Amino acid sequence: MESKKIAADRAVGSVKSGMVVGLGTGSTAYWAIQAIGARVKTGLNIQAVATSEKSEALARELDIPIVPFSDIDSIDITIDGADEVDTDLNAIKGGGGALLREKIVAAASRELIIIADESKLVQRLGAFPLPVEVVPFGIELTMKKLAALLACPLNLRQTEDKLFLTDNRNYIVDCHLGAIEDAVQLNQALNMIPGVVENGLFIHMAAKVIVGFNDGTVRELT
Numbered sequence: 323m324e325s326k327k328i329a330a331d332r333a334v335g336s337v338k339s340g341m342v343v344g345l346g347t348g349s350t351a352y353w354a355i356q357a358i359g360a361r362v363k364t365g366l367n368i369q370a371v372a373t374s375e376k377s378e379a380l381a382r383e384l385d386i387p388i389v390p391f392s393d394i395d396s397i398d399i400t401i402d403g404a405d406e407v408d409t410d411l412n413a414i415k416g417g418g419g420a421l422l423r424e425k426i427v428a429a430a431s432r433e434l435i436i437i438a439d440e441s442k443l444v445q446r447l448g449a450f451p452l453p454v455e456v457v458p459f460g461i462e463l464t465m466k467k468l469a470a471l472l473a474c475p476l477n478l479r480q481t482e483d484k485l486f487l488t489d490n491r492n493y494i495v496d497c498h499l500g501a502i503e504d505a506v507q508l509n510q511a512l513n514m515i516p517g518v519v520e521n522g523l524f525i526h527m528a529a530k531v532i533v534g535f536n537d538g539t540v541r542e543l544t
């Protein structure tokens with residue numbers, strides 16, 4: 323917990339009044355939203371967009387002003403977590419199932435800061451199963467295409483006995499790749515499959531990664 327919080331607190335130091343801020347999703351982004359909420363209470367004046375229904379609900383509880391996308395032209399800074407991140411600032415995201423909204427918000431942001439505890443920092447992406455968001459229509463066909471492309475075990479994500487549904491009412495296929503050789507090519511190839519909405523590879527999107535360590539130190543990668 324503490325290593326996630328120190329990374330989040332460091333990142334929130336970059337948020338200034340007047341900014342439009344993208345709020346990430348997950349247990350690390352939770353601490354960033356808490357820190358932003360605390361600063362809003364003492365006068366920070368921002369507008370925010372959220373990457374999930376859960377983060378939006380938390381922001382509203384903390385009186386962080388949430389605005390619709392129609393009210394903004396771009397996002398100044400987004401602070402979000404990751405499931406894996408490498409030293410080239412590439413990441414796998416979507417463990418919480420919010421990857422589509424996270425990627426839309428990240429792509430609209432002038433600066434994406436990824437926050438993570440040290441367990442997320444890897445030499446090579448792929449040990450964490452890559453989440454791929456797919457539409458329910460034709461799911462069997464889409465999974466066959468994914469199997470042909472990836473040749474690795476695929477799991478249609480479930481929670482308890484039900485298929486997991488994203489905020490966009492889609493499914494998630496977790497792809498157990500083990501290691502990713504060429505993330506740029508894989509990102510493109512996945513998104514070419516009809517039925518795939520988006521995948522959890524965030525390549526060349528982050529401007530900075532802030533890692534919190536268990537000994538209480540923080541490292542910034544740029």
Ligand code: 5RP
Pocket residue numbers: 346347348349350351402403404405414415416417418419420421424
């Ligand atoms: C949600 C995400 C999260 O940022 C990612 O899963 C990391 O979550 P956590 O901070 O709880 O480990 O991409 O879709």
